[in-house]
Amino acid sequence: MRRYIESLDGIRGFGIFFVLCYHYLRLNDFNWTIIGFSWIWIQMFFVQSGFLITEILLASKHKPFGTYAGQFYWRRALRIFPVYFAYVLAFALIYIVVHKPDDFGERAPYLFTFTYNYTRLIPELDFNSVWFIHFWSLAVEEQFYLVWPVIVYFLDERKLRFLIVAVIIAIPVFRFWFTDYILANGFSAEMAGEITYGFTLSQFDAFMIGAAIPLFKLRQNIANPGKWVLIALAVVLAAGFLNYFILSSDGMDISWTSLGISVAMIENYQHVWSYSLINILFALVILYLIRESYTGIFNNRVLVSIGKIVYGMYIFHFALLFGFSRISAKIVGMLGIPASLQGVVITVMFVIAFVMTYGLAYVSYNYFEKRFLALKDYWPKQK
Numbered sequence: 001m002r003r004y005i006e007s008l009d010g011i012r013g014f015g016i017f018f019v020l021c022y023h024y025l026r027l028n029d030f031n032w033t034i035i036g037f038s039w040i041w042i043q044m045f046f047v048q049s050g051f052l053i054t055e056i057l058l059a060s061k062h063k064p065f066g067t068y069a070g071q072f073y074w075r076r077a078l079r080i081f082p083v084y085f086a087y088v089l090a091f092a093l094i095y096i097v098v099h100k101p102d103d104f105g106e107r108a109p110y111l112f113t114f115t116y117n118y119t120r121l122i123p124e125l126d127f128n129s130v131w132f133i134h135f136w137s138l139a140v141e142e143q144f145y146l147v148w149p150v151i152v153y154f155l156d157e158r159k160l161r162f163l164i165v166a167v168i169i170a171i172p173v174f175r176f177w178f179t180d181y182i183l184a185n186g187f188s189a190e191m192a193g194e195i196t197y198g199f200t201l202s203q204f205d206a207f208m209i210g211a212a213i214p215l216f217k218l219r220q221n222i223a224n225p226g227k228w229v230l231i232a233l234a235v236v237l238a239a240g241f242l243n244y245f246i247l248s249s250d251g252m253d254i255s256w257t258s259l260g261i262s263v264a265m266i267e268n269y270q271h272v273w274s275y276s277l278i279n280i281l282f283a284l285v286i287l288y289l290i291r292e293s294y295t296g297i298f299n300n301r302v303l304v305s306i307g308k309i310v311y312g313m314y315i316f317h318f319a320l321l322f323g324f325s326r327i328s329a330k331i332v333g334m335l336g337i338p339a340s341l342q343g344v345v346i347t348v349m350f351v352i353a354f355v356m357t358y359g360l361a362y363v364s365y366n367y368f369e370k371r372f373l374a375l376k377d378y379w380p381k382q383k
């Protein structure tokens with residue numbers, strides 16, 4: 001049985017803080033560039049999923065395919081579906097009663113089929129809905145879960161290793177070609193970057209880099225992952241700041257806090273190389289954290305507790321952040337708070353929003369989701 005690794009929950013808890021902070025500042029039209037690097041934690045979630053899911057699949061590969069696939073998809077459904085569909089169905093009910101959000105009917109097919117990332121390809125449907133915008137990444141993960149278990153089962157480890165290397169090399173090339181194709185079809189550079197970033201195949205190298213950890217037995221074969229983390233971090237920073245200086249010299253307004261790599265930008269072919277570098281960095285971080293001897297900040301009890309319910313926090317966070325951003329704006333307006341102090345109000349409201357998001361996810365996990373998770377061994381029976 002795969003051992004539980006606290007630090008992997010800890011880094012998830014650490015990452016979700018920055019994701020929420022990034023989204024909250026953007027909702028407030030505040031200077032969100034002060035944490036411009038925060039988007040990279042989404043890549044960590046993808047890499048970690050590739051690692052964990054592949055380990056689970058390899059450990060159960062000896063079973064008959066029906067049992068292997070049935071158990072995997074049953075347990076994934078119990079983990080993913082209840083709180084996700086509870087959220088979506090709540091909005092469906094609101095739409096039926098008061099016809100809000102106005103465009104829920106157009107969004108519903110994508111929400112119910114985990115294909116919301118493809119709404120970026122539909123100019124008439126703005127994907128930036130505060131209620132559902134974050135579901136693009138859940139769609140990417142679900143589509144990965146749909147195909148990867150079948151591939152793992154029917155290919156031996158040698159062929160899987162070859163496939164992983166091929167995909168890691170091919171996907172940056174695909175991102176280059178796909179972005180040019182999108183641009184040629186009349187989309188702006190900004191939208192082309194968004195479409196490429198959210199396209200499922202564009203993120204497959206993140207999952208494959210995570211999957212390389214068990215398939216290449218990197219835990220055993222890399223003796224000093226801490227050294228490689230520092231090397232990878234140095235490469236990311238060097239590439240990022242070189243990119244920053246080039247873009248700045250060309251007159252582009254880009255914050256240095258983005259580490260010189262902004263999400264969904266295509267200038268200097270960032271969409272080709274930056275995601276790959278960040279994915280490799282996070283794979284090495286994961287290697288460092290899963291050592292038997294690891295003790296550090298990511299074993300912190302608070303971070304681990306947040307990491308255990310991070311899925312629910314991700315589901316609920318945009319709705320709660322949006323509500324608190326409106327409250328923040330009203331407070332600033334009613335009290336006439338000067339611009340120099342508005343950051344204080346926004347910070348206080350963020351702390352409250354974060355705590356409430358955690359509280360809602362905690363209640364959801366312990367009193368709703370666990371009822372479904374208790375059924376994980378109910379079907380299909382072990383063989």
